Amino acid sequence: xxxxxxxxxxxxxxxxxxxxxxxxYKIGIKNLRLQLDSIMPNITVAYEVRDGSVGTFIIxxxxxxxxxxxxxxxxxxxxxxxxxxxxxxxxxxDSALLGLDEEERKFVESRYFSNFSAKKMAVMLGYGESTIFxxxxxxxxxxxxxxxxxxxL
Numbered sequence: 001x002x003x004x005x006x007x008x009x010x011x012x013x014x015x016x017x018x019x020x021x022x023x024x025y026k027i028g029i030k031n032l033r034l035q036l037d038s039i040m041p042n043i044t045v046a047y048e049v050r051d052g053s054v055g056t057f058i059i060x061x062x063x064x065x066x067x068x069x070x071x072x073x074x075x076x077x078x079x080x081x082x083x084x085x086x087x088x089x090x091x092x093x094d095s096a097l098l099g100l101d102e103e104e105r106k107f108v109e110s111r112y113f114s115n116f117s118a119k120k121m122a123v124m125l126g127y128g129e130s131t132i133f134x135x136x137x138x139x140x141x142x143x144x145x146x147x148x149x150x151x152x153l
Contacts, residue, residue, distance in 0.1 A: 012140045014151040018089055019112035019143075025086040032083040036076055089150050096146035104139050111136065 018025075097105050103125075110116045110124065118136075122129045 008144070011144055011148065011151050012137075015140060015143055015147050016112065018093065018147070018150060018153075019108060020115070022090065022093055022113055025090050029083055029086045029090070032079050032086070036079045036083065039076055039079075085153055089153055092147055092150045096143055099146055100139065100142065104135075104142070107135060107139060108143075 097108060100108065107121070107125070111121055116124065118129050118132045121127075121132045125132070127135070
């Protein structure tokens, strides 16, 4: 098997993983936002330029312990970073699906979002299982172009 073929299969597996986790990413975004809101309700961040300085971040908090603020701020940054990563994946998948025709989108939604088996897909779409396999490969080849950037996230 050639190096290019191996790379294409690796990319397809990663894209399929993201497609299968699409709904979990959306739930993750909501849950991360809730966690972020719960640990940072009293902390406000501002950026201020004072005479003789290039600028300073000022964190105001009603929390009594400075150390707790620092720990919670780091945790909040980590949560926000993960939330932005999930949002990027979801937005890229949504955008990539617009490049597919209606039948291909239905295939992706059924196979990956609803986790239908190949047999169930064949019955639903009126094709044989081998045709489903070929459709899957064809759709994944299309999605490789539009989702290549998120494969390693």
